[in-house]
Amino acid sequence: DTAVSQTPKYLVTQMGNDKSIKCEQNLGHDTMYWYKQDSKKFLKIMFSYNNKELIINETVPNRFSPKSPDKAHLNLHINSLELGDSAVYFCASRTGNSPLHFGNGTRLTVT
């Protein structure tokens, strides 16, 4: 199936831990994104990579570090997790001006 796939779907961890979320797209898109959806369902852009180059870096704590090993993958590593990091994180991709295609999200719960 052609899609944006992210793993894991659920992630429960304790404060202070370091965790990673992975994303892969097989749509042939050249731009990938991470969005954060908070408890009020607001979708806020975090990062974007175009052909492995960081092009958008919103005001996000530097505990969050994206990495794009190739244009089909964009991972998100989070250090020293805090309670406020609990949210659903969505990966998305597109090419040019085409609409975004989203993954199904990773629900992160920090206890």
Place this chain on the structure above:
Amino acid sequence: GQQLNQSPQSMFIQEGEDVSMNCTSSSIFNTWLWYKQDPGEGPVLLIALYKAGELTSNGRLTAQFGITRKDSFLNISASIPSDVGIYFCAGPGSGGSNYKLTFGKGTLLTVNP
């Protein structure tokens, strides 16, 4: 920064009713997108609009790109229970950046059978 105001925040309707929601922006857009998010899933594109005045349909859904280029409307006719979800408008970021999509805060639709 880019502001997108989406309303209403939530709607509770009876099956069979028509629904209307809208978005306004603080600046001119050259693209308007409408997405729907089902529980536990990512947003899925419903309709894309690329020209001022454009009216586009997708089944029972109709969306319009306002002629001022600062607003857009989404209408759902004859609602059914599976229309339940969160509807988001989206448009390009500040400066018309093609890389950054800004989303409205969503309209939560509940349909009572």
